[in-house]
Amino acid sequence: xxxxxxxxxxxxQWSRQxxxxxxxxxxxxxxxxxxxxxxVAFAHSADDVRAVLRHASRYGIPVTVRGAGTGLAGGAAAxxxxxxxxxxxxxxxxxxxxxxxxAVVEPGVIxxxxxxxxxxxxxxxxxxxxxxxxxxxxxxxxxxxxGLRCAKYGVTRESVLGLxxxxxxxxIIRTGQRSVKGVAGxxxxxxxxxxxxxxxVVVGATLRLRPAPVGTVTLAAFFDSFGTAVxxxxxxxxxxxxxxxxxxLDGPTVRAVDAATGGNLALRGExxxxxxxxxxxxxxxxxxxxxxxxxxxxxxxRSADERTTRQxxxxxxxxxxxxxxxxxxxxEDIAVPRSQLARAAARVAEIGADTGVQIFTIxxxxxxxxxxxxxxxxxxxxxxxxxxxxxPAAAWYAAERIFRTALELGGTVTGEHGIGVLKRQWLGTxxxxxxxxxxxxxxxxxxxxxxxxxxxxx
Amino acid sequence: xxxxxxxxxxxxQWSRQxxxxxxxxxxxxxxxxxxxxxxVAFAHSADDVRAVLRHASRYGIPVTVRGAGTGLAGGAAAxxxxxxxxxxxxxxxxxxxxxxxxAVVEPGVIxxxxxxxxxxxxxxxxxxxxxxxxxxxxxxxxxxxxGLRCAKYGVTRESVLGLxxxxxxxxIIRTGQRSVKGVAGxxxxxxxxxxxxxxxVVVGATLRLRPAPVGTVTLAAFFDSFGTAVxxxxxxxxxxxxxxxxxxLDGPTVRAVDAATGGNLALRGExxxxxxxxxxxxxxxxxxxxxxxxxxxxxxxRSADERTTRQxxxxxxxxxxxxxxxxxxxxEDIAVPRSQLARAAARVAEIGADTGVQIFTIxxxxxxxxxxxxxxxxxxxxxxxxxxxxxPAAAWYAAERIFRTALELGGTVTGEHGIGVLKRQWLGTxxxxxxxxxxxxxxxxxxxxxxxxxxxxx
Numbered sequence: 043x044x045x046x047x048x049x050x051x052x053x054x055q056w057s058r059q060x061x062x063x064x065x066x067x068x069x070x071x072x073x074x075x076x077x078x079x080x081x082v083a084f085a086h087s088a089d090d091v092r093a094v095l096r097h098a099s100r101y102g103i104p105v106t107v108r109g110a111g112t113g114l115a116g117g118a119a120a121x122x123x124x125x126x127x128x129x130x131x132x133x134x135x136x137x138x139x140x141x142x143x144x145a146v147v148e149p150g151v152i153x154x155x156x157x158x159x160x161x162x163x164x165x166x167x168x169x170x171x172x173x174x175x176x177x178x179x180x181x182x183x184x185x186x187x188x189g190l191r192c193a194k195y196g197v198t199r200e201s202v203l204g205l206x207x208x209x210x211x212x213x214i215i216r217t218g219q220r221s222v223k224g225v226a227g228x229x230x231x232x233x234x235x236x237x238x239x240x241x242x243v244v245v246g247a248t249l250r251l252r253p254a255p256v257g258t259v260t261l262a263a264f265f266d267s268f269g270t271a272v273x274x275x276x277x278x279x280x281x282x283x284x285x286x287x288x289x290x291l292d293g294p295t296v297r298a299v300d301a302a303t304g305g306n307l308a309l310r311g312e313x314x315x316x317x318x319x320x321x322x323x324x325x326x327x328x329x330x331x332x333x334x335x336x337x338x339x340x341x342x343x344r345s346a347d348e349r350t351t352r353q354x355x356x357x358x359x360x361x362x363x364x365x366x367x368x369x370x371x372x373x374e375d376i377a378v379p380r381s382q383l384a385r386a387a388a389r390v391a392e393i394g395a396d397t398g399v400q401i402f403t404i405x406x407x408x409x410x411x412x413x414x415x416x417x418x419x420x421x422x423x424x425x426x427x428x429x430x431x432x433x434p435a436a437a438w439y440a441a442e443r444i445f446r447t448a449l450e451l452g453g454t455v456t457g458e459h460g461i462g463v464l465k466r467q468w469l470g471t472x473x474x475x476x477x478x479x480x481x482x483x484x485x486x487x488x489x490x491x492x493x494x495x496x497x498x499x500x
Numbered sequence: 501x502x503x504x505x506x507x508x509x510x511x512x513q514w515s516r517q518x519x520x521x522x523x524x525x526x527x528x529x530x531x532x533x534x535x536x537x538x539x540v541a542f543a544h545s546a547d548d549v550r551a552v553l554r555h556a557s558r559y560g561i562p563v564t565v566r567g568a569g570t571g572l573a574g575g576a577a578a579x580x581x582x583x584x585x586x587x588x589x590x591x592x593x594x595x596x597x598x599x600x601x602x603a604v605v606e607p608g609v610i611x612x613x614x615x616x617x618x619x620x621x622x623x624x625x626x627x628x629x630x631x632x633x634x635x636x637x638x639x640x641x642x643x644x645x646x647g648l649r650c651a652k653y654g655v656t657r658e659s660v661l662g663l664x665x666x667x668x669x670x671x672i673i674r675t676g677q678r679s680v681k682g683v684a685g686x687x688x689x690x691x692x693x694x695x696x697x698x699x700x701v702v703v704g705a706t707l708r709l710r711p712a713p714v715g716t717v718t719l720a721a722f723f724d725s726f727g728t729a730v731x732x733x734x735x736x737x738x739x740x741x742x743x744x745x746x747x748x749l750d751g752p753t754v755r756a757v758d759a760a761t762g763g764n765l766a767l768r769g770e771x772x773x774x775x776x777x778x779x780x781x782x783x784x785x786x787x788x789x790x791x792x793x794x795x796x797x798x799x800x801x802r803s804a805d806e807r808t809t810r811q812x813x814x815x816x817x818x819x820x821x822x823x824x825x826x827x828x829x830x831x832e833d834i835a836v837p838r839s840q841l842a843r844a845a846a847r848v849a850e851i852g853a854d855t856g857v858q859i860f861t862i863x864x865x866x867x868x869x870x871x872x873x874x875x876x877x878x879x880x881x882x883x884x885x886x887x888x889x890x891x892p893a894a895a896w897y898a899a900e901r902i903f904r905t906a907l908e909l910g911g912t913v914t915g916e917h918g919i920g921v922l923k924r925q926w927l928g929t930x931x932x933x934x935x936x937x938x939x940x941x942x943x944x945x946x947x948x949x950x951x952x953x954x955x956x957x958x
Contacts, residue, residue, distance in 0.1 A: 141734055141839040164740060186683045193680055199687065200658060215935040221835040222651055222867035223915035225644045225694045226923075226930045227958055228939050229657065232690030236683045253740035276599055282622060282711035283780075322741075323780025377679040381599040409680035457681035465684075472684045477673040481686050483945045487938070500685055 046080065049097040049125070055084045066126050069111045069118035072372065072433075073463055075497075077122020079106070084128050088206065088214060088245040094127055095243065095493075096212035104496035107239045109150060109178030113185060114373055115462025117238045121497055127243065129180055135159055136246070143251045144203060144220055149180025149244050156249070165251040168195035171458070172362075180244050186236030188458030190287045193408030194320075195252070197458065199235045206246035207234055210489040220248055238460050240499035241488040255286065255320035259328025259346050262354040263339040264311025268292050268403075270338050271313045272384040275407040277334045278317065279380070283327045287318035288408040289358050292387065295365070295402040295415075299357050302364035307357055311340045315407070316358055358404075365402055365415055372416040372433065374441060376448035377457030380410045389447045390414045399440040411457040414444050463498055473500075504538065507555040507583070513542045524584050527569045527576035530830070530891075531921055533955075535580020537564070542586050546664065546672060546703040552585055553701065553951075554670035562954035565697045567608060567636035571643060572831055573920025575696045579955055585701065587638055593617055594704070601709045602661060602678055607638025607702050614707070623709040626653035629916070630820075638702050644694030646916030648745045651866030652778075653710070655916065657693045664704035665692055668947035678706055696918050698957035699946040713744065713778035717786025717804050720812040721797040722769025726750050726861075728796050729771045730842040733865045735792045736775065737838070741785045745776035746866040747816050750845065753823070753860040753873075757815050760822035765815060769798045773865070774816055816862075823860055823873055830874040830891070832899060834906035835915030838868045847905045848872045857898040869915035872902050921956055931958075 048056045057063070058081035066082045068074065080103065085091045098105045106120035107127045120126045133150035140163050147156060153174040157167045170189035171177060177187070183205070188197045195201075204218025207230075218224060218231035234241055265271040268290065275288050291299070293312040300308050307314060317335070319327040328344070335342045345351045365371050378386045387403050390412070394401035400417040418437045445455045445468050455461075455468045470478045481500035486492070506514045515521070516539035524540045526532065538561065543549045556563045564578035565585045578584045591608035598621050605614060611632040615625045628647035629635060635645070641663070646655045653659075662676025665688075676682065676689035692699055723729040726748065733746050749757070751770040758766050765772060775793070777785040786802070793800045803809045823829050836844045845861050848870070852859035858875045876895045903913040903926050913919075913926045928936045939958035944950070 139837075139839065140738060142837040143737065144837070164738070186687070188681050188683075196654075196658070197681060199690070200654070209934075209938070213934050215932060215938065217935065219835070219912045220837045220910050221869070221912065221915065223646050223655060223835045223864075223869045224912040225646075225914050225916060225918055226912050227919065227927055227935070228699075228942065229644070229690045229694055230935070230939070232657070232687045236687055241686075253737070253742060256740065279601065279711070280598060280622070282714065284711060321779075321781055322784045323782075326780045377677070377681045379597075379600040379602070379678045381597065406681075411679070411681045452678050454677045454679065454682040454684050456683050457679065458683060460683055461685065469685055474673060476667075476671050477675065477685070477688070480667070480673065480945070481688070484686065484942065487941045487945055 046101060046103065049083050049094045051083055051090055051093060055086065055090065057082050066108060066111070066128055067120045069113040069116060071114050071116040071119060071462060071464060072370070073116035073119040075119050075121040079120040079122070079124045079126050082126040082128055084131055086131050088208060091127065091208045091243050091245050092212045092214060094125070095208055095210055098125055098493050099211050099491055102491060103493060105493050106495065107243050109181035110176055112173045112177040113181060113460065113462065115456070115460040116464050117184065117460055117462045117495070117498060119463065124496055130178065132245065138163065140165065142220060145249045145251055147179055147247055147249060149178060149247065151179045153177055153179055153182055160251045161254050164254055166254040167201065167249060168252050169198045169201050179247060183235050183244050183247060184238050185460040188406070188411060190289060190406060192406065194284050194286045199232055201250045202231055202235050202247060203250050204248040205231050205234055205244050207242040207244055209242045210491060210494050218248065222250070238462065238499055239495040240485055241494070256322065257324040258318055258320045258351065259324045259344065260351040260354050261317040261328065261332055261335060262343045263315045263317065263335040264341040265313045265315060265339050266311060268313045268387045269384040271315045272407060274315065274335050274338050276380065278331050279408070281330055281334060283319065283331055285317050285331065285408055286320040287316065288406070289316040290405040290407045291357060291361055292403040295361050295404060296357070298364045298368060298402060299360050302367055303360055314357055316355060361404055365417055368400070369417040369419045372418065372437060372441065374414040374416065374444050375456050375459040376444060376453055377409065377411040378448055378451045378453030382451040382453065383407060383410050383412070386412055386447060386451055386453070390444055393440050393443045397436045397440045399436050401440065410453065416440060461499070466498065469500060504559060504561065507541050507552045509541060509548055509551060513544065513548065515540050524566060524569070524586055525578045527571040527574060529572050529574040529577060529920060529922060531574035531577040533577050533579040537578040537580070537582045537584050540584040540586055542589055544589050546666060549585065549666045549701050549703050550670045550672060552583070553666055553668055556583055556951050557669050557949055560949060561951060563951050564953065565701050567639035568634055570631045570635040571639060571918065571920065573918040574922050575642065575918055575920045575956060577921065582954055588636065590703065596621065598623065600678060603707045603709055605637055605705055605707060607636060607705065609637045611635055611637055611640055618709045619712050622712055624712040625659065625707060626710050627656045627659050637705060641693050641702050641705060642695070642697050643918040646869060648747060648864060650864065652742050652744045657690055659708045660689055660693050660705060661708050662706040663689050663692055663702055665700040665702055667700045668949060668952050676706065680708070696920065696957055697953040698943055699952070714780065715782040716776055716778045716809065717782045717802065718809040718812050719775040719786065719790055719793060720801045721773045721775065721793040722799040723771045723773060723797050724769060726771045726845045727842040729773045730865060732773065732793055732796050734838065736789050737866070739788055739792060741777065741789055743775050743789065743866055744778040745774065746864070747774040748863040748865045749815060749819055750861040753819050753862055756822045756826060756860060757818045760825055761818055772815055774813060819862055823875055826858070827875040827877045830876065830895060830899065832872040832874065832902050833914050833917040834902060834911055835867065835869040836906055836909045836911030840909040840911065841865060841868050841870070844870055844905060844909055844911070848902060851898050851901045855894045855898045857894050859898065868911065874898060924956065927958060
């Protein structure tokens with residue numbers, strides 16, 4: 043371990059203690075870098091972030107930025123010698139304007155906390171990654187997080203109007219604006235969104251809020267096959283209905299939920315589709331969607347009240363915990379054009395059969411985003427999160443075939459989780475060499491010394 | 501005039517004739533650069549574009565890219581010695597997928613033509629710049645064009661999923677994807693959108709289509725003052741209603757429309773507000789909006805049929821032609837937070853009174869985008885479009901005060917038209933020096949030889 047000066051921070055905001063470092067060195071990807079990070083800097087303000095980055099630039103120290111550590115691609119897994127810059131204490135909602143329908147927040151604000159504050163004045167923060175109860179806005183911005191409602195409300199990028207960003211050398215810039223429109227200069231806001239900590243550190247964000255949706259209608263439909271369910275989603279879109287949510291659980295997932303909860307959903311069908319409409323047309327859209335679903339589903343249940351809705355959505359919420367009982371889960375994240383969704387799911391099932399690897403598929407059907415979930419080992423034997431070394435070769439091979447499938451079907455190897463470390467080798471394949479090299483040159487403009495997000499990004 | 505080799509294009513795709521050059525050297529900004537462009541290259545394909553840019557790179561020839569030349573910021577006004585690269589013949593809709601709700605198009609496609617093709621299968625291309633009948637998708641992308649429906653459907657960027665771009669050196673890259681989600685690498689798509697021809701030449705675009713909205717309700721409300729009308733728009737938003745359109749015409753504009761059309765709208769109120777709701781909740785939202793409008797308006801008219809709707813919207817359509825009868829129009833384009841809209845309009849009126857310059861204001865109220873329209877000279881005396889030299893100093897001074905107002909109120913000097921040449925001196929003021937220099941370095945990554953969009957951009 044090299045002997046380095048501590049970053050110039052107030053007392054108590056820098057630690058090299060093993061317990062502190064260990065508590066801040068990983069994310070939820072399961073990725074465990076070799077070696078040992080340098081220490082953890084806790085920023086309380088943009089000035090703290092500037093001080094840390096100036097220090098890191100000066101001494102050439104690699105920096106891994108961290109919010110809540112809920113990322114699934116290894117973006118916050120700190121490698122050997124890295125300074126961990128933790129932003130979770132920068133968690134103030136600086137402003138929430140009803141008239142402008144914007145919030146100005148620090149990066150450590152928990153996504154659901156912002157949404158709750160917005161709802162108190164009749165608004166909502168629309169992006170809803172599954173981790174919203176625990177993930178931070180800064181992390182959502184770093185990964186351009188998606189969620190369940192993106193087909194209607196867009197991904198995180200569509201809700202970010204402007205940013206305050208500290209660059210690698212400690213300089214600070216503002217991007218974007220507070221209005222919906224604004225075209226002065228390049229759209230650096232969108233460039234920072236999804237850049238996974240490689241271009242700068244977001245220390246403030248101006249976010250778009252929307253009116254809180256009213257009159258939700260939820261439909262749970264059971265189908266004989268995944269393909270029939272996808273056809274129903276296509277039919278709903280073709281009827282001009284923009285659903286707020288269209289979640290698909292394949293047969294293996296439904297059965298795993300049954301096994302975990304003691305339920306018998308699988309008796310009602312091989313695939314479960316949960317559709318939600320919202321807004322002033324929710325009732326009418328719900329009626330039209332229900333009619334389409336009844337055309338091919340074995341069973342359709344409808345709810346417009348909160349309690350029944352919660353019951354209908356329970357299976358979706360139970361899916362991941364149910365799979366985690368079976369072993370260690372690797373959540374893949376591909377997106378394909380909607381027309382290729384059924385084919386992608388069928389290929390994933392084939393890959394599971396071919397490789398002997400257990401794969402369960404959940405999909406955000408309306409935007410073509412599939413999460414094939416690979417389950418390996420057994421938690422009672424291997425322990426949970428037992429490190430990348432514990433993942434059998436067959437699982438890696440299955441994952442690679444899943445990525446290849448996504449690209450063959452005109453899709454992407456990551457719809458909403460990010461490239462991180464885990465998919466880095468696929469970036470060039472998806473983007474092409476010219477694009478990849480352009481991205482590398484672009485990165486160097488922002489971070490000439492290469493201190494940000496070591497080992498990640500293009 | 502320098503003697504240069506012609507770009508390697510098939511016969512008939514390169515011209516240096518005066519008549520051809522003159523027909524392609526300007527846009528609708530009124531900006532007239534000194535000197536004479538080199539000639540016009542007509543590209544029919546991406547390969548033609550690559551050949552031209554390779555040639556231009558090799559010989560260091562500046563390139564001005566052009567679609568339909570409808571830009572309002574001087575982006576397609578070609579300076580001395582520039583090669584004009586005209587893309588209007590690349591006007592094929594390559595694909596239109598109902599299931600994926602995407603279109604793949606060439607840059608020269610006219611915006612309305614795409615929308616018409618989409619509507620034939622129940623879809624729509626949502627961005628609707630006022631120039632949509634004559635402007636091209638490529639130009640819309642270059643400027644990140646806005647329009648009337650942006651508060652609900654977003655600006656051009658929100659409808660661009662992916663691009664094919666020829667870089668300055670002739671290399672071609674693809675960005676983005678065909679699905680709504682996708683986070684592999686930096687968001688170069690958004691970086692190219694709005695980059696005004698400075699980073700590369702878009703030769704193909706994958707665009708998001710949406711279900712064509714049904715059941716439009718249109719409301720025309722007359723108010724005693726601009727401020728009261730803005731308050732009504734704020735009230736509608738506060739009630740959770742997302743309008744498809746909220747167009748404001750101030751008193752001077754209403755009177756100009758009356759004078760041009762022989763109407764008497766001004767008798768009904770000092771400010772006209774046109775509100776439209778659409779989609780499955782249009783009726784319910786229209787009811788709620790109408791009730792709010794009736795609370796403070798002098799007069800409210802409602803329509804749900806096409807003929808009456810057209811009548812109600814006629815005043816908006818007539819506004820610009822009515823002003824053009826009064827003299828040469830300079831359409832300014834600022835955007836401010838919604839809460840500052842009334843203040844911005846009041847300041848613009850003050851600026852007009854102070855400087856003695858005639859200023860008329862139209863606003864896309866739901867997204868805070870104002871178009872103060874400066875009218876100078878008289879077309880019967882000065883002739884229309886009589887060159888920047890003919891604009892009196894008082895008009896420039898008024899424009900500068902308008903820009904300053906936008907920035908003072910937390911807004912931007914350009915909401916949707918672009919920086920172009922005309923607002924270039926304001927870019928640093930709005931962005932700050934650090935951001936501006938970052939953008940300059942970034943530009944050099946894409947175009948090291950500096951051949952694209954000479955004299956424009958950061």
